[in-house]
Amino acid sequence: xxxxxxxxxxxxxxxxxxxxxxxxxxxxxxxxxxxxxxxxxxxxxxxxxxxxxxxxxxxxxxxxxxxxxxxxxxxxxxxxxxxxxxxxxxxxxxxxxxxxxxxxxxxxxxxxxxxxxxxxxxxxxxxxxxxxxxxxxxxxxxxxxxxxxxxxxxxxxxxxxxxxxxxxxxxxxxxxxxxxxxxxxxxxxxxxxxxxxxxxxxxxxxxxxxxxxxxxxxxxxxxxxxxxxxxxxxxxxxxxxxxxxxxxxxxxxxxxxxxxxxxxxxxxxxxxxxxxxxxxxxxxxxxxxxxxxxxxxxxxxxxxxxxxxxxxxxxxxxxxxxxxxxxxxxxxxxxxxxxxxxxxxxxxxxxxxxxxxxxxxxxxxxxxxxxxxxxxxxxxxxxxxxxxxxxxxxxxxxxxxxxxxxxxxxxxxxxxxxxxxxxxxxxxxxxxxxxxxxxxxxxxxxxxxxxxxxxxxxxxxxxxxxxxxxxxxxxxxxxxxxxxxxxxxxxxxxxxxxxxxxxxxxxxxxxxxxxxxxxxxxxxxxxxxxxxxxxxxxxxxxxxxxxxxxxxxxxxxxxxxxxxxxxxxxxxxxxxxxxxxxxxxxxxxxxxxxxxxxxxxxxxxxxxxxxxxxxxxxxxxxxxxx
Amino acid sequence: xxxxxxxxxxxxxxxxxxxxxxxxxxxxxxxxxxxxxxxxxxxxxxxxxxxxxxxxxxxxxxxxxxxxxxxxxxxxxxxxxxxxxxxxxxxxxxxxxxxxxxxxxxxxxxxxxxxxxxxxxxxxxxxxxxxxxxxxxxxxxxxxxxxxxxxxxxxxxxxxxxxxxxxxxxxxx
Numbered sequence: 036x037x038x039x040x041x042x043x044x045x046x047x048x049x050x051x052x053x054x055x056x057x058x059x060x061x062x063x064x065x066x067x068x069x070x071x072x073x074x075x076x077x078x079x080x081x082x083x084x085x086x087x088x089x090x091x092x093x094x095x096x097x098x099x100x101x102x103x104x105x106x107x108x109x110x111x112x113x114x115x116x117x118x119x120x121x122x123x124x125x126x127x128x129x130x131x132x133x134x135x136x137x138x139x140x141x142x143x144x145x146x147x148x149x150x151x152x153x154x155x156x157x158x159x160x161x162x163x164x165x166x167x168x169x170x171x172x173x174x175x176x177x178x179x180x181x182x183x184x185x186x187x188x189x190x191x192x193x194x195x196x197x198x199x200x201x202x203x204x205x206x207x208x209x210x211x212x213x214x215x216x217x218x219x220x221x222x223x224x225x226x227x228x229x230x231x232x233x234x235x236x237x238x239x240x241x242x243x244x245x246x247x248x249x250x251x252x253x254x255x256x257x258x259x260x261x262x263x264x265x266x267x268x269x270x271x272x273x274x275x276x277x278x279x280x281x282x283x284x285x286x287x288x289x290x291x292x293x294x295x296x297x298x299x300x301x302x303x304x305x306x307x308x309x310x311x312x313x314x315x316x317x318x319x320x321x322x323x324x325x326x327x328x329x330x331x332x333x334x335x336x337x338x339x340x341x342x343x344x345x346x347x348x349x350x351x352x353x354x355x356x357x358x359x360x361x362x363x364x365x366x367x368x369x370x371x372x373x374x375x376x377x378x379x380x381x382x383x384x385x386x387x388x389x390x391x392x393x394x395x396x397x398x399x400x401x402x403x404x405x406x407x408x409x410x411x412x413x414x415x416x417x418x419x420x421x422x423x424x425x426x427x428x429x430x431x432x433x434x435x436x437x438x439x440x441x442x443x444x445x446x447x448x449x450x451x452x453x454x455x456x457x458x459x460x461x462x463x464x465x466x467x468x469x470x471x472x473x474x475x476x477x478x479x480x481x482x483x484x485x486x487x488x489x490x491x492x493x494x495x496x497x498x499x500x501x502x503x504x505x506x507x508x509x510x511x512x513x514x515x516x517x518x519x520x521x522x523x524x525x526x527x528x529x530x531x532x533x534x535x536x537x538x539x540x541x542x543x544x545x546x547x548x549x550x551x552x553x554x555x556x557x558x559x560x561x562x563x564x565x566x567x568x569x570x571x572x573x574x575x576x577x578x579x580x581x582x583x584x585x586x587x588x589x590x591x592x593x594x595x596x597x598x599x600x601x602x603x604x605x606x607x608x609x610x611x612x613x614x615x616x617x618x619x620x621x622x623x624x625x626x627x628x629x630x631x632x633x634x635x636x637x638x639x640x641x642x643x644x645x646x647x648x649x650x651x652x653x654x655x656x657x658x659x660x661x
Numbered sequence: 662x663x664x665x666x667x668x669x670x671x672x673x674x675x676x677x678x679x680x681x682x683x684x685x686x687x688x689x690x691x692x693x694x695x696x697x698x699x700x701x702x703x704x705x706x707x708x709x710x711x712x713x714x715x716x717x718x719x720x721x722x723x724x725x726x727x728x729x730x731x732x733x734x735x736x737x738x739x740x741x742x743x744x745x746x747x748x749x750x751x752x753x754x755x756x757x758x759x760x761x762x763x764x765x766x767x768x769x770x771x772x773x774x775x776x777x778x779x780x781x782x783x784x785x786x787x788x789x790x791x792x793x794x795x796x797x798x799x800x801x802x803x804x805x806x807x808x809x810x811x812x813x814x815x816x817x818x819x820x821x822x823x824x825x826x827x828x829x830x831x832x833x834x
Contacts, residue, residue: 108691110678134702141692184833187703196759199754200753202817204693204702255694255766256684256690257690259690274788278788278790328829329828331674331791333674336676340675346829348830354829
């Protein structure tokens with residue numbers, strides 16, 4: 036047995052309604068850990084040679100839901116959702132918190148591989164060894180809250196009370212909203228009303244498989260670890276460290292709504308035309324006083340509990356519930372649309388949750404559409420109504436149209452990059468100029484022009500997860516912490532833990548915990564020297580192979596959105612802009628640090644050293660490797 | 662001296678650290694479904710810590726046909742004799758809050774033992790500052806007054822309904 040793992044995945048083929056178990060061998064786990072690392076390996080093994088022919092929304096693509104050895108052990112359990120991304124056409128590891136991964140691990144599986152496509156809407160039910168594919172026609176088309184309520188009630192009615200044995204807790208549930216069903220490329224895999232695996236667009240992949248939800252319950256313990264006493268000691272040490280992280284504990288990331296704009300001038304305002312504002316109503320004071328009904332809300336084991344529950348109890352948006360909203364939501368569905376009023380922000384965020392849309396990707400495409408309206412490229416006859424900055428109802432309506440692919444929503448549902456291409460060809464203009472995205476993925480809400488945020492010139496342009504702000508291509512690769520730079524995020528997504536509560540903890544501590552759980556003896560040096568280049572090289576190779584509807588050219592597409600080369604017009608960092616020369620030097624340096632050539636293609640000697648000869652062969656066959 | 666764990670549901674963050682430390686202490690594993698305290702979350706945001714309240718009249722103890730349950734003289738906790746317990750489930754039916762449950766592997770009734778007077782769950786909840794679980798100790802409890810301030814054992818679904826109105830202003834169960 037391998038410590039820290041159940042050692043098996045559940046594979047569900049929806050085309051044939053068959054279920055089987057797949058054993059995981061120790062070498063694979065040792066080399067790829069789990070989550071994003073394992074997803075990359077599985078996708079490479081199955082599709083490597085014909086990656087470009089796999090349609091992300093086709094029957095062949097895999098939907099991977101993978102935990103890692105630290106899931107449930109490191110405070111704050113998460114699960115990594117992956118597959119071929121309908122946004123970047125590469126691999127994106129997208130994690131979401133909830134108790135679902137704990138239930139899944141307690142049911143005896145380290146993850147789920149979903150293949151094929153069901154004929155009718157279904158959901159998968161897992162109760163220890165019992166796995167059923169059930170009819171989901173009742174909830175198909177339903178929004179988030181209703182879907183979750185139905186699934187929990189249905190389960191609790193059947194298993195929640197077992198005569199003579201007592202109550203069982205509710206199961207963990209992952210589901211999609213209407214947007215996922217309609218295969219909207221900005222759709223997410225949801226959990227607990229407000230939690231989402233956002234980047235990647237895996238809600239659309241789930242929808243393409245006619246899979247509405249997965250319900251999991253396990254009554255066994257988490258997999259056995261190598262040294263439980265040491266593990267407990269380290270968990271408690273992580274908890275202690277968490278307690279010192281006060282800003283995140285008390286205000287979550289919501290404090291950023293004002294501070295990222297006013298203090299670091301890097302928040303998207305009106306589709307990134309500005310990155311600065313000082314709107315006082317964006318501060319957390321109003322949320323704290325009026326909207327937050329729960330101050331600390333967290334997931335399995337987390338001592339930071341950065342989530343807060345906002346609920347509007349009166350007025351025109353009565354009954355809307357969302358978390359904080361967190362900074363990215365506030366920025367993208369708030370300031371990026373010119374909306375600052377807290378009630379409106381909570382309302383529009385709760386609509387994104389209900390529809391199962393990614394707040395970042397959708398907020399980006401909404402802002403993009405509004406700028407086109409402002410510039411006169413789109414007019415009222417295209418949209419159906421005026422789309423002015425700050426008009427909450429109009430944006431909510433357009434968001435609804437995206438989720439259901441109504442009218443122009445059908446084009447915008449393709450995400451910013453693809454929508455820009457469609458609109459460009461329809462209108463005969465260059466709409467890509469206004470698309471703030473990298474390789475099909477809208478960038479996170481941390482601008483790079485002011486140089487004051489944690490991001491830098493290469494952050495989005497060179498990341499294997501493209502616009503993902505939780506996996507940024509920063510140099511140096513190494514920071515000593517499991518943080519949001521790609522090398523750290525890769526660990527967080529592979530061991531599967533929350534990068535938002537690990538960047539406050541010494542990296543050594545996290546690695547000691549990994550060792551006490553698995554006994555693999557992986558050190559931080561190993562991680563940066565071997566694991567990071569190994570996994571990122573495969574991810575990079577798959578990203579560059581791309582296809583079938585989008586291909587990326589090395590260097591040309593490893594660039595920032597045009598907007599970042601326009602000087603900031605306002606604020607204390609007015610005139611700040613990305614310096615192309617500096618960016619190109621950093622890009623070269625970043626690629627070099629991973630053993631890639633100046634075009635960002637893994638060098639032959641690097642691949643040989645990492646034992647990735649098959650990757651080298653494939654890149655050679657495609658003429659990518661010189 | 663009898664003690665009990667008072668709970669303030671509104672303050673529960675749903676972090677489930679209590680489940681982690683409880684199962685580590687009693688089972689030597691992280692095992693949410695074998696933890697003596699379990700957090701029920703039928704509705705997101707409405708987390709309900711569910712554990713024994715040590716009812717004044719101990720209906721579970723009285724219901725046991727095998728005399729497997731007894732009252733701890735020091736703490737007032739319900740003790741389960743694993744040898745005598747057959748897992749018949751009578752105590753579960755007797756409990757007004759459906760608190761006991763049958764251990765998922767070993768088949769005996771699981772009931773909070775108050776960790777012998779120093780409950781782990783309360784310690785972690787205090788440490789992190791939520792105080793959703795509060796240990797109440799009274800040197801000389803007065804049966805007519807202090808003891809009756811204890812909460813009653815309630816089913817998680819009923820607590821969820823109340824909490825829903827309290828937090829969300831309406832019943833969303």
